[in-house]
Amino acid sequence: MAVYTHLGSERLAELIASYDVGELVSAKGIAEGISNSNWLIETTGRDGTGARYVLTMYERRIDVTDLPFFLGLLDHLAAEGCAVPATIHDRDGAACREVEGKAVALIEFLPGVSPSEPSPAQAHSAGRALARVHLAGTRYPHTRQNPLTAENSAGILARFSESRLAGIDPDLPATAARASDIARQMLGGLPESIIHSDLFPDNVLMLGDEVSGLIDFYFAANGAMAYDLAVTHAAWAFDPRGETIDAAVGRALVAGYESVRPLSAEERAALPLLAQAGCLRFVASRTEDWFDTPGDALVRRKDPMEFARRLEFYRDAGQGAFA
Amino acid sequence: MAVYTHLGSERLAELIASYDVGELVSAKGIAEGISNSNWLIETTGRDGTGARYVLTMYERRIDVTDLPFFLGLLDHLAAEGCAVPATIHDRDGAACREVEGKAVALIEFLPGVSPSEPSPAQAHSAGRALARVHLAGTRYPHTRQNPLTAENSAGILARFSESRLAGIDPDLPATAARASDIARQMLGGLPESIIHSDLFPDNVLMLGDEVSGLIDFYFAANGAMAYDLAVTHAAWAFDPRGETIDAAVGRALVAGYESVRPLSAEERAALPLLAQAGCLRFVASRTEDWFDTPGDALVRRKDPMEFARRLEFYRDAGQGAFA
Structure with a gap:
């Protein structure tokens, strides 16, 4: 539960510009994920009304050769109507990019909170x-x-x-x-x-x-x-x-x-x-x-x-x- | 840079209900602040169109007797038109509440990113x-x-x-x-x-x-x-x-x-x-x-x-x- 890598805002803005999601408005490192760094990203959105995403940087444990399986699965399930976040593909169509030697993916933000005591x-x-x-x-x-x-x-x-x-x-x-x-x-x-x-x-x-x-x-x-x-x-x-x-x-x-x-x-x-x-x-x-x-x-x-x-x-x- | 206290979503929803800000929609612990826990909170907003806040829990270093000075200052500066986040007061008018023995404040969320290499x-x-x-x-x-x-x-x-x-x-x-x-x-x-x-x-x-x-x-x-x-x-x-x-x-x-x-x-x-x-x-x-x-x-x-x-x-x- 941490952000393992420091990504400066200039570097983040550059990365976000690789996607057709508008301009970077806000980025907060979030305490989520066991072995990844995650940022909650806000952009101006494609239409200027604002949009949110989770940026995940794959740090450890995850074998990057498995990423196409995981990210493709999210897209498949989202397309089938399951309640999972779809991945955002960059302007070249890739679901996954590399920043400072590490794989990153931009993923749809979904609302909701996790129950601590589920009913x-x-x-x-x-x-x-x-x-x-x-x-x-x-x-x-x-x-x-x-x-x-x-x-x-x-x-x-x-x-x-x-x-x-x-x-x-x-x-x-x-x-x-x-x-x-x-x-x-x-x-x-x-x-x-x-x-x-x-x-x-x-x-x-x-x-x-x-x-x-x-x-x-x-x-x-x-x-x-x-x-x-x-x-x-x-x-x-x-x-x-x-x-x-x-x-x-x-x-x-x-x-x-x-x-x-x-x-x-x-x-x-x-x-x-x-x-x-x-x-x-x-x-x-x-x-x-x-x-x-x-x-x-x-x-x-x-x-x-x-x-x-x-x-x-x-x-x-x-x-x-x-x- | 961490979230020091676990606050279950049920407890968070209850806390948010003390404020006139709509219902809890999302809560992410954010890696910000030296000695506080912070959550980026999203609610349905007063008018149902959504609103965001930062919830800060004061953990260490900060003397809680100083909180009225700090939180009052934010309100004063915001009212004078300075670019600082105002505090959100609860339904009883308080800028600060207590959760699990710790002081918390709900603070306006402001867009923007911090420059790593300022121009x-x-x-x-x-x-x-x-x-x-x-x-x-x-x-x-x-x-x-x-x-x-x-x-x-x-x-x-x-x-x-x-x-x-x-x-x-x-x-x-x-x-x-x-x-x-x-x-x-x-x-x-x-x-x-x-x-x-x-x-x-x-x-x-x-x-x-x-x-x-x-x-x-x-x-x-x-x-x-x-x-x-x-x-x-x-x-x-x-x-x-x-x-x-x-x-x-x-x-x-x-x-x-x-x-x-x-x-x-x-x-x-x-x-x-x-x-x-x-x-x-x-x-x-x-x-x-x-x-x-x-x-x-x-x-x-x-x-x-x-x-x-x-x-x-x-x-x-x-x-x-x-x-």
Whole structure:
């Protein structure tokens, strides 16, 4: 959550002039995005009545060879009527430019705020929006392999000894020990599309109870649609520490999803395992980050236990987690 | 440059509802301000056509008992036609509210971007805007003593031994040794008003060559107007390392200022000494911060030598620095 690169206003004005969006009026670095720098940009607009955009500079983690996939996906989904920001192409038609050696994209600004404590009505709207992305995603011609499989997560966790894991929390080794078992049970064959993979409430903009935008598609990949729904369930339906489920929010999310795209019996049956696999991914990435981030760093480390607890909940409750 | 406090969107919407500005539409934490959290807020506006504001939460360094002085000053200057953002008062007429134990203010959003490499035309406009603030400031009924006098700066530097100062830079002790001498020469009796005290290009918003807003008045206090002009000269007319003066920018700044408020002979004669005192203040505060900030902290330490070099320049060049 920071602006990693200083871009002077003269340089910004020059960059904005590469697009047919009017002249630069205002630019504020915004505290958004995990590993990108972002600016909220205002211009005079094409017609002089003003327009706003988000300028994203890709700093780390994101492989720039994936950018055409991500930016093309936004354009595809926006064209299909999904609530996602379209990219603005420059005067030469490119969705992506280079500034000071880094890739940048100018992206449509969408109104809305992210709920901190989502209501069932908001979860229902998010479920509908996710299903629409899945349906539209089946028509996206490009592919990206999901690097965050359960097998991959199990591999990450296997690198840390039981005692190191216990150093984070005494309950973590037991959850980590289930990783390879979860990975082994994962079935192929569920219907696939492009999945968001990271649809936390932070990545959903809402006006009142209605989704105004889904953002941050930088984990998007090909994958099982029901897995994406299960990940979203895990991200929305618990208190922050992962101790208590908000069953009404979870039910509304799935109901909203099914109002647009009903699940098959196989998909429904797979939800508890898919949710465990989704939690496993966050347990693995947060454990890895924990050991990579000094305890006294200014960046707050995210506790892997928040998702280890959710994982245990899905394991214990089975279908009950979705009832 | 950060957002220090997380404010959930529900809490933000509730706060915004205390003001007659319409409903919350968007809120982005912005990377601005040294020790405050700031959000760029969009609402539906009083008339439904949309409006933007900056919400500032006062985190540190700022003494909340000074807030009525600072916020009242913005209202006074805006009412006098100066290019500063007015504060928005809540439904009860208050300029300042409390959220989660911290003071917050909703402030008008002004368009414009800060120049990284100001041109003479931009410096001329900044000089005019500063002079207008000085003239309007004489009619502001409240007072705040300037805690950043030359004497105060000399006192800070006297706390560090020559060898500690030399550890920052071998040339720093010689500059620090002049501190008490500069403080002793400072004369009272120059015409006073409310001074900004920190008008770096960062704190000036411009549209093209014209000032659209002066911001960040949290160092404002009563003081000599010519001192404020000299500080602004030191902040604008050098390369970042303080090695080379851009005489054309400096001349334009003073000419712009004098086109609105001509300097007296005494003020002009005092400029070289006032500029040294202004530099001394940044040398002192940066030296103090240097020793307070670990070398490996994520916050970049500002080099006191950037202003020690400027100080030596003003000392050597005298009136030539303004010619």
